[in-house]
Each structure stands twice: as structure tokens, then as C-alpha cells.
Amino acid sequence: MQVDLNRLLLSASFILDFIEMDILNDITNHGKRVAYIAVKIGENYCLTSKEKYDLMVFALLHDIGAVENLESLSKRELEKSIGHCIIGEEIVQQFPFHKGYENIILYHHENYNGQGFFDIPNDKIPLFSKIISIADYFELNYEPSNKQSLVESLMSEVGTKFSQDIVDTLLLLMKTEGFWYDISNQFILSSLQNLKLAKYKKYTLQEVKRVTGMFSKIIDSKSKFTRFHTTGLTIRVEKMCNHYDFEETHLAKMLIASDLHDIGKLAISNKILDKKGKLTKDEFSQIKAHAYYTRKVLEPLNGFEEITEWASNHHERNDGSGYPFGLSKNELDFESQLIATLDIYQALREDRPYRSKMTHTEAMYLLKQMVCDNKLNSKIVNDIDLLFEND
Ligand SMILES: [Fe+2]
Ligand SMILES: [Fe+2]
Ligand SMILES: [Fe+2]
Numbered sequence: 001m002q003v004d005l006n007r008l009l010l011s012a013s014f015i016l017d018f019i020e021m022d023i024l025n026d027i028t029n030h031g032k033r034v035a036y037i038a039v040k041i042g043e044n045y046c047l048t049s050k051e052k053y054d055l056m057v058f059a060l061l062h063d064i065g066a067v068e069n070l071e072s073l074s075k076r077e078l079e080k081s082i083g084h085c086i087i088g089e090e091i092v093q094q095f096p097f098h099k100g101y102e103n104i105i106l107y108h109h110e111n112y113n114g115q116g117f118f119d120i121p122n123d124k125i126p127l128f129s130k131i132i133s134i135a136d137y138f139e140l141n142y143e144p145s146n147k148q149s150l151v152e153s154l155m156s157e158v159g160t161k162f163s164q165d166i167v168d169t170l171l172l173l174m175k176t177e178g179f180w181y182d183i184s185n186q187f188i189l190s191s192l193q194n195l196k197l198a199k200y201k202k203y204t205l206q207e208v209k210r211v212t213g214m215f216s217k218i219i220d221s222k223s224k225f226t227r228f229h230t231t232g233l234t235i236r237v238e239k240m241c242n243h244y245d246f247e248e249t250h251l252a253k254m255l256i257a258s259d260l261h262d263i264g265k266l267a268i269s270n271k272i273l274d275k276k277g278k279l280t281k282d283e284f285s286q287i288k289a290h291a292y293y294t295r296k297v298l299e300p301l302n303g304f305e306e307i308t309e310w311a312s313n314h315h316e317r318n319d320g321s322g323y324p325f326g327l328s329k330n331e332l333d334f335e336s337q338l339i340a341t342l343d344i345y346q347a348l349r350e351d352r353p354y355r356s357k358m359t360h361t362e363a364m365y366l367l368k369q370m371v372c373d374n375k376l377n378s379k380i381v382n383d384i385d386l387l388f389e390n391d
């Protein structure tokens with residue numbers, strides 16, 4: 001089975017929207033708008049179709065390093081921190097695709113005059129970084145009702161932040177009405193989808209697993225209490241699936257579902273995730289939303305139908321008392337139940353702001369109680385006891 005990477009990367013743009021939601025309580029479409037503008041500028045530099053596609057991906061992900069750095073910084077402050085460039089570069093270097101590019105994200109805040117986080121001279125800054133830099137500057141100052149001030153501020157940066165050449169290219173784009181419609185909140189997603197860049201090869205589930213493994217580290221890094229949650233869960237899921245003799249494709253899908261099960265948590269504020277005291281009713285309902293967000297991210301992906309179910313059902317319980325849909329035993333397949341049960345076990349074995357981690361015996365006591373309450377499948381719980389008793 002193969003998966004369309006295009007769609008997977010587009011869902012990465014949802015991830016970045018989620019990060020923005022946390023910072024700003026709003027979706028700004030920052031990454032999407034930067035990506036679209038970057039490709040449009042790129043057209044002027046005679047990039048091949050493949051290069052334009054690669055540029056779009058880098059531009060979509062350009063602030064992905066900001067996820068580890070959320071503590072009450074505004075978007076503008078985040079853009080001023082060197083950390084998001086370094087972390088972002090490390091993250092994209094782990095992608096299995098886009099080989100042959102270096103320092104695109106690392107240098108996306110370097111200036112034409114050689115001043116920037118790393119003081120890199122202009123001729124050493126990759127073209128993609130320069131394009132992303134001006135698209136980013138445009139986006140942060142984007143105010144559709146005040147186009148003239150944007151024109152003036154771009155012109156004032158010629159020779160300092162940007163070259164004359166690249167500013168002229170952007171100014172030319174800004175002259176058409178269509179460009180402004182294309183980048184509006186209403187149309188930006190379809191504008192990006194309609195760029196119809198090169199047809200790309202489909203990726204195998206094993207290749208996709210490499211990408212989702214990286215996403216899982218991003219998800220874990222959001223809060224210090226979940227540093228090892230997803231990675232720990234995926235190890236346990238693998239062990240259990242091997243115990244049940246799942247064949248290769250089945251196993252790969254389970255591992256991907258595990259990697260992505262808490263992706264919706266990126267949309268939840270750290271103020272709530274890391275809160276020491278008891279959560280208010282409203283805060284708890286905000287946390288619950290993460291399972292629904294996970295579904296929304298994965299649902300559009302072709303070939304991810306089962307993965308979407310297994311990942312998004314991880315807070316459902318067999319007696320119908322779970323969330324977000326209150327599904328019950330006959331609506332939950334074995335895989336969903338397996339991930340849900342392991343998720344509880346894994347969470348109990350980790351420190352939380354309100355309690356310290358439990359031993360295997362303590363965690364099993366709670367799981368068995370949930371079996372008595374008809375919330376969990378007894379076979380799965382017994383097998384967890386068997387497989388992890390020495391952990
Ligand atoms: Fe940035
Ligand atoms: Fe940015
Ligand atoms: Fe969760």
C-alpha cells in the first residue's frame with residue numbers, strides 16, 4: 001500500500017495551524033500564506049516543477065521549530081528567536097525526502113546585508129531561504145486593507161534585509177488583484193492545492209512511518225510531561241502487535257496511528273497541559289478536543305482510513321463513556337481498543353503534573369478495575385500484564 005505524500009504534507013500545514021492556534025488563539029494561515037507567496041516568487045527564478053514543490057514544503061514547515069518554544073511568546077517574538085531556526089533545521093533534515101538541501105530553514109532569517117542570527121554573507125544564503133524570508137516578512141506585515149504601507153516597508157528594506165531584485169519580484173506580484181484574493185484567508189488553502197506542482201511518487205508505509213516518527217517527537221516535545229509519551233507508546237504498540245502476529249502492513253499502520261494519536265494536542269495550550277492544579281470543567285473540555293482534532297488532521301489522507309480510526313478513538317471506552325463520540329464496544333475495532341488501552345497504561349507509567357509515575361502493578365490495578373467496569377477489553381489488559389510485567 002502506498003500513500004500520497006502530498007496529502008501528508010498538506011496535513012502538516014494543519015499541524016502548523018494548530019501551533020498558531022495555541023500561540024494566538026487564532027488561525028492565521030501563516031505557513032500556508034508564506035508557502036504560496038514563496039512559490040509565486042520562485043516562478044520568477046525559473047525553478048523547475050520539482051524545485052517549486054520542494055520550496056513549498058520548506059515554506060510550509062519553515063516555523064516548525066517553534067513548537068518547542070511556545071512559552072507565552074507572541075508570533076513576532078518567536079520569529080525573533082534563533083532557536084526556532086536551529087530546531088526547525090534539525091527537524092527537516094530528518095525528512096526522508098528533499099535530499100540535497102541544506103540550511104534552508106536555518107537561514108530563513110538571514111539578511112541581504114549579512115546581518116542576521118548567523119551573520120551569513122548574501123552569497124552563502126540559499127535562494128530558498130531568501131525567498132522564504134521575504135515571504136515571511138510580507139506575511140507578518142500582511143494587512144489587506146493597507147497594501148500601500150506594505151509596499152513602502154518592503155522598499156525601505158532594499159539593501160538591508162532584501163535585494164532589489166527579490167523586492168521587485170514581490171512588488172510585481174502585489175500589483176494584481178488576483179494575488180490578494182489568492183492569499184486571503186478564504187482562498188489560501190485552495191490556492192495552495194491548486195498550484196498543481198509536479199506529480200510525486202507515492203511513498204510506502206515504511207517511508208511514511210519515518211515522517212510520522214518525527215512528528216511524534218514534535219508532539220512529545222510540546223510538554224515536558226509528555227516527553228516520552230508517544231515514543232513510549234509506539235514501542236509498546238509494536239511489542240503487542242508482534243505478540244498478535246500482525247503482518248507487516250498491519251503493523252506499519254498501527255505504528256503510524258500510535259505516532260499520530262495525540263497530534264491534536266498541538267492545538268491545546270501548554271497552560272492547560274502543564275497545569276498543576278485541578279482542571280476546570282472548561283479546561284477539561286478543551287483537552288478533550290484533542291482527539292477530535294486528531295481525526296480532523298488524518299481524515300483527509302488517502303490510505304489513512306484505518307489509521308484515522310485507530311488513532312482518533314484512543315479516548316473512547318467500551319461502555320460508551322469515552323470521548324469525543326462516546327462510541328461503544330461494538331463500534332470499536334480491536335486495533336482501536338488496543339491503542340486506547342496501551343495509551344492509558346503508558347500514561348500511568350509517566351509523571352504527570354498532578355501525580356508521579358506508577359509502577360506496573362499499580363497501573364495494572366487500575367486497568368483491571370476498568371475491565372470490571374466494562375470500559376476495557378480483558379484480553380488486551382491481561383496481555384499487557386504479561387508483556388510488560390518486568391518493565
Ligand atoms: Fe521564522
Ligand atoms: Fe514565519
Ligand atoms: Fe490523547
Ligand SMILES: [Fe+2]
Nearest residue numbers: 229261262343
Ligand atoms: Fe496519548
